[in-house]
Amino acid sequence: MRNIFIKYFNKSISESEKHILYTWLSNSNDNKRFFSEIRNKWIENGEIPINDINYTKRGFIHFSNRIAVLNKNKTSNSKVSILKIAAMVAIVISSSLLSFFIGHKNRIENTIVMNHVFMNEKNKGMVLLPDGSKAWLNANSKLIYPNQFSKDNRTIQLEGEAYFEVTRNELSPFLVETKEASIHVLGTSFNVKNYHDSKYVETTLVSGKVEVFLVDAEKSIVLSPNQRITCDKENKTFKIDQVKASDDIIWREDKLVCMNEPLHSILNKMRSWYNIEIACKKGVQLNQPLSLTIRQESPEEIFELLSIISPIQYNIEHNRVIISPRITTKK
Numbered sequence: 001m002r003n004i005f006i007k008y009f010n011k012s013i014s015e016s017e018k019h020i021l022y023t024w025l026s027n028s029n030d031n032k033r034f035f036s037e038i039r040n041k042w043i044e045n046g047e048i049p050i051n052d053i054n055y056t057k058r059g060f061i062h063f064s065n066r067i068a069v070l071n072k073n074k075t076s077n078s079k080v081s082i083l084k085i086a087a088m089v090a091i092v093i094s095s096s097l098l099s100f101f102i103g104h105k106n107r108i109e110n111t112i113v114m115n116h117v118f119m120n121e122k123n124k125g126m127v128l129l130p131d132g133s134k135a136w137l138n139a140n141s142k143l144i145y146p147n148q149f150s151k152d153n154r155t156i157q158l159e160g161e162a163y164f165e166v167t168r169n170e171l172s173p174f175l176v177e178t179k180e181a182s183i184h185v186l187g188t189s190f191n192v193k194n195y196h197d198s199k200y201v202e203t204t205l206v207s208g209k210v211e212v213f214l215v216d217a218e219k220s221i222v223l224s225p226n227q228r229i230t231c232d233k234e235n236k237t238f239k240i241d242q243v244k245a246s247d248d249i250i251w252r253e254d255k256l257v258c259m260n261e262p263l264h265s266i267l268n269k270m271r272s273w274y275n276i277e278i279a280c281k282k283g284v285q286l287n288q289p290l291s292l293t294i295r296q297e298s299p300e301e302i303f304e305l306l307s308i309i310s311p312i313q314y315n316i317e318h319n320r321v322i323i324s325p326r327i328t329t330k331k
Helices: 002-009 015-026 029-045 057-075 078-089 263-274 299-309
Strands: 091-103 106-119 125-128 134-137 141-146 154-165 174-177 181-185 189-194 200-207 210-214 221-223 227-232 238-242 256-262 277-280 289-294 312-317 320-325
Touching: 002 015, 015 029, 015 299, 029 289, 029 299, 134 141, 181 189, 181 200, 200 210, 221 227, 221 238, 256 263, 263 277, 263 289, 263 299, 289 299, 299 312, 299 320
Parallel strands: 154 174, 277 320
Antiparallel strands: 091 106, 106 141, 125 134, 134 154, 141 154, 154 189, 174 181, 181 210, 189 200, 200 227, 210 221, 227 238, 256 289, 312 320
């Protein structure tokens, strides 16, 4: 199997060899776990740890221990690395707007600088707002905010997806504005998804409380933790679902680790990670436990892996993935 592993990782595996690999994986859960561990370590180390012809499980354990030491040394620098990445991938554009404030019976003229922060399709990063609140931007996202908030409110504009941890200030509500809704916050953590090419706007509450004002709605909607409101941009309808809010903000992490989790749980996390729609046809074994780690791989690469270590097949159409049971052919 050593050569087949190498060919799979190098993307030079043939269909007949892929069939051999699948047969070997289907023989036992230990084989599946072993294959996943090798793949994960290969990704972490940037090479395939099975080039030695005498490679064995004992050798793999030694390799894993070596990687663990490297990872431990990297941990202390993780915060610095995150800040460096955020600084590198965020493009900040400032524009000046003339604003007038009236206070103490005097008219004072101030210039407000509007910051425009963009994340491209391959990056994400954190922005520290003027009041100390934090905003994590997902890929293909744009945030507009002033260099200084007013005393009455803290208003920002979002296109794309962002997770917010808001500094509490009851005298100055925090407002996230989109074309379809306004999210009113005092101090809490929540996620907003508002991509221009999606027909929905989603707000998921992680902690605290938010109040959502929809365009043309007669009254606002108050969310509780682990609730998600989904608004249809076209017909102006909405629905509220009970969810596991932590799954909706998985995209903030550097990697997605799934250890011995059922397939339905992995797919749910992948929805947030890749910002894609996933539908399963009848007959898919959603309770089968699997282990894998996702870092920078494309959806195609991960679904190809899933199709090898589990009896499924898939079809990707634009931003939607259809999963169905694998059709086995008798030879």
